[in-house]
Amino acid sequence: MKKLFALTLVSSALLTGCMKGEQKADLSKEENKIFYAVGTMHGSRFKSLEMSPAEKTAFLAGIKDSLNGEKEKVNSQEYAMKFRELLQKRTTQMAKGNKDKGGxxxxxxxxxxxxxxxxxxxxxxxxxxxxxxxxxxxxxxxxxxxxxxxxxxxxxxxxxxxxxxxxxxxxxxxxxxxxxxxxxxxxxxxxxxxxxxxxxxxxxxxxxxxxxxxxxxxxxxxxxxxxxx
The missing domain is CATH 3.10.50.40 (Chitinase A; domain 3)
Structure with a gap:
């Protein structure tokens, strides 16, 4: 779980880029394609959490602030543990729902x-x-x-x-x-x-x-x- 948290937070940052504001990805360069592929792979892990629009906005805001050197608005170490708890809770809930559908x-x-x-x-x-x-x-x-x-x-x-x-x-x-x-x-x-x-x-x-x-x-x-x- 800890490895997933660290890996996905870092690699999902590639989805937003270092620049402020929305920008269309330039996939004309091979290096950009590599980073885009890594971003989609790990971004899909968060997609499975079925985040609300507000949660997605907060998630991307945290990534952008970090990449742009802004001071964090919450204690990331404290909320890392809360994230793991939330991840476990949602994983359990989604698994139960999927098992019910499967049955x-x-x-x-x-x-x-x-x-x-x-x-x-x-x-x-x-x-x-x-x-x-x-x-x-x-x-x-x-x-x-x-x-x-x-x-x-x-x-x-x-x-x-x-x-x-x-x-x-x-x-x-x-x-x-x-x-x-x-x-x-x-x-x-x-x-x-x-x-x-x-x-x-x-x-x-x-x-x-x-x-x-x-x-x-x-x-x-x-x-x-x-x-x-």
């Missing part, structure tokens, strides 16, 4: 889309029946996949890279480890994975918020059996 999504997926819910809370639907065997947790699988949030926002895809990926099945999130054992080689499966089987309350910022239920469509291309000891 409703899974129930609809099961009741209206023909999905199946396992004892762990994972929901799945086999989209294409394969003809081969199913993998074991110790095996290495090769897959093509797409991952989205509940609103359809894509956060990862091997299709976009035009290259399948391979990994040991027991070294990924629990929802994948369980879910890929439910489809045969050559098949395709849709997985709806609750946060407790994915990235938990902390999520995987900036793309995956805390408590998020994730939706994957996965093609199981190949299975490499684990070496027997």
């Amino acid at each position: 409703q999504f899974i129930e609809t997926f099961v009741s209206k889309e023909g999905g199946t819910k396992t004892a762990s809370g994972l929901a799945y639907k086999v989209l294409t029946e394969g003809k081969g065997e199913t993998p074991k947790a110790e095996d290495t699988v090769t897959v093509h996949y797409k991952g989205t949030l509940l609103d359809g926002t894509e956060f990862d895809s091997s299709y976009s890279r035009n290259k399948p990926t391979s990994f040991p099945l027991n070294r990924v999130i629990k929802g994948w480890t369980e879910g890929l054992q439910l489809v045969k080689k050559g098949g395709k499966i849709k997985l709806v994975i609750p946060s407790e089987l994915a990235y938990g309350d902390q999520g995987a910022p900036p793309k995956i918020p805390g408590g998020a239920t994730l939706v994957f469509e996965v093609e199981l291309i190949d299975i490499k059996k684990a070496d027997k000891k």
